[in-house]
Amino acid sequence: MKEQELYQERYHRQLILKGFGDAAQQRLLAANVLVVGAGGLGCPVLQYLAAAGVGHIGIVDDDVVSLNNLHRQVLYNVQMIGQPKAICAAKVLQQLNPNITCTIHHERLTNHNAANIISGYDIVIDGTDNFASRYLINDACVLLEKPLIFGAIAQYEGQVAVFNVSLNNTPATNYRDLFPLPPKPGEVLNCAEAGVLGVLPAIIGGFMANEAIKLIAGIGQTLSNQLLTYNALNSQTYEINISPQSATRQLIPATLHALMQTDYDSFCNATFAIEEIDAAQFNDLLHNDAISIVDVREKDEWPLVTQFSHLHIPLAQLMQHTAWLTAPTIVIFCLSGIRSAQAAMQLTNHFGSAKKILSVKGGIQAWMQLQTQATS
Amino acid sequence: MLIMENGKRIQVFFFGKLSEIAGAATTLSNLHNTDELIQHLHTQFPALANEKFAVAVNKQTIHTNTELPDNCTVALLPPFSGG
CATH class of the missing domain: 3.40.50.720 (NAD(P)-binding Rossmann-like Domain)
Structure with missing residues (x-):
């Protein structure tokens, strides 16, 4: 069979298809x-x-x-x-x-x-x-x-x-x-x-x-x-x-x-290196205008924190609200330090070296414990 | 006269691994926006907090808190990597 006949034979069912035909077949071949x-x-x-x-x-x-x-x-x-x-x-x-x-x-x-x-x-x-x-x-x-x-x-x-x-x-x-x-x-x-x-x-x-x-x-x-x-x-x-x-x-x-x-x-596969601070270091950073403090726990999660001003953005919504994080240093906390570590990873990835991202090790629990120790 | 007490009927569909956590679908009411909805779902299904997913309201993806219209559908779609 000649080349043209082979072409007609091989692609016959597509060539006769309404809306397909020779032009579409030529585009496929090219x-x-x-x-x-x-x-x-x-x-x-x-x-x-x-x-x-x-x-x-x-x-x-x-x-x-x-x-x-x-x-x-x-x-x-x-x-x-x-x-x-x-x-x-x-x-x-x-x-x-x-x-x-x-x-x-x-x-x-x-x-x-x-x-x-x-x-x-x-x-x-x-x-x-x-x-x-x-x-x-x-x-x-x-x-x-x-x-x-x-x-x-x-x-x-x-x-x-x-x-x-x-x-x-x-x-x-x-x-x-x-x-x-x-x-x-x-x-x-x-x-x-x-x-x-x-x-x-x-x-x-x-x-x-x-x-x-x-x-x-x-x-x-x-x-x-x-x-x-x-x-x-x-x-x-x-x-x-x-x-x-x-x-x-x-x-x-x-x-x-x-x-x-x-x-x-x-x-995609490795865990990002995140920077953690302990409760005492966190305490030293409170009330500093160059720092945004973010609580990534769910709304109404206990204990409620009223002792210092901070933003409250639950972890699942954090990446939708990165525009709120304007300070050059962002300190993130949650209850025990696990969610804040995840948040720090996401923010480090998002901001790269443009911002310093810190996660509070031990979370708000560790900080509360420190307050109790300080007053007793 | 009939008064709808539970306005904002929201039908939520869960895909992939999320359906193992929350079932294939659920109907909710009295939630005004997607932030409220997601917070509600996190409370109802705490395991969702560890999951990554895209959110679509009436089949359109959203990236910020979005108001939920009456009788809307919300889809939660996780990424798939298999091939």
């Missing part, structure tokens, strides 16, 4: 898409993009195939166990559709290589499995102005969104408009800890591939500025609109050079 992560989400994304005729697909993954991957990572088989996923995936995709080309990036996406790899593509698809990679990809795509298709799963639920694509003259949103900062380790379960239903990444990966195809082909409406949540247990979806947040841009490195110097692994 597209240059990077898929980061060739795991549970990456496999269905890669498979459907290759099948649909996305002309050039880059695959980033540094992992090898394991037996416990096979219940959801359907590009692989038992013969491939121990082999690099990026290489195996490319091989399977080439067999599926020899008309397309694949570029293998058998490496982990890091702050050092992200800009270089991503800049070679038109669209990025995030199928990774950790927050360090997700924030890195988000930030790099914002800086490089690349459309980003986001998908993530947890147990029986999945999320899909399209970032950095402005819709009807509204500003484009990104992942940090939704979740400005990564959660701390232990706050969110990953698949290895919490498990995942094998078919769920196929469904969410299918949604992601669909968003990519719509975006490239110029058909339908994409999930730009929206987050879709799918629940596999009741088959329900829930979509929300994401509002841009003015503070978001300040959380993203200002330049590609700054991105390269941001260690996303430690930013």
Whole structure:
């Protein structure tokens, strides 16, 4: 068969589709898409993009195939166990559709290589499995102005969104408009800890591939500025609109050079070094105008503090009220020093070196005890 | 004449891990804004205090304290990282 006949035959069902046709197919063939992560989400994304005729697909993954991957990572088989996923995936995709080309990036996406790899593509698809990679990809795509298709799963639920694509003259949103900062380790379960239903990444990966195809082909409406949540247990979806947040841009490195110097692994996984002061040091800092004292306990939590002036912002609302913290030094307290340490971590991350953030060790309990000792 | 004593009916949906703490949904009333709502939920479900989530009122994300309209829906969505 001649090339044109093969083209007509292979893509026939798409070419005859009303609203798709040859023009959309040509756009797919000319597209240059990077898929980061060739795991549970990456496999269905890669498979459907290759099948649909996305002309050039880059695959980033540094992992090898394991037996416990096979219940959801359907590009692989038992013969491939121990082999690099990026290489195996490319091989399977080439067999599926020899008309397309694949570029293998058998490496982990890091702050050092992200800009270089991503800049070679038109669209990025995030199928990774950790927050360090997700924030890195988000930030790099914002800086490089690349459309980003986001998908993530947890147990029986999945999320899909399209970032950095402005819709009807509204500003484009990104992942940090939704979740400005990564959660701390232990706050969110990953698949290895919490498990995942094998078919769920196929469904969410299918949604992601669909968003990519719509975006490239110029058909339908994409999930730009929206987050879709799918629940596999009741088959329900829930979509929300994401509002841009003015503070978001300040959380993203200002330049590609700054991105390269941001260690996303430690930013997401390590606990930040926070500065703590004891009750006596805290006592010395009271009634000082250059210091804002903040109680991060819940409203009406006992003991009520009336002995010195302070702000009261419960921990959960703290990051929404950082504009209230105007003094160069912020001292945070709670009942025992645990929540204030978390608050200090969030504020240190938010303000960087612009402000001195201190947490009172032992909390207001320790300070009260000190007062009792002083008067007895 | 019927008088609605419990105005501001608010339907709250919890996603992901949050639904393990608070159930999939709950209906509340007499809360005027999102700060009050979140404070109320923290009291009712103390384990929520350790969780990170985005808040959407009538399917629109919010970033500051927001007034709750009558018969609104509020969604609490945690970040997912799995892939």
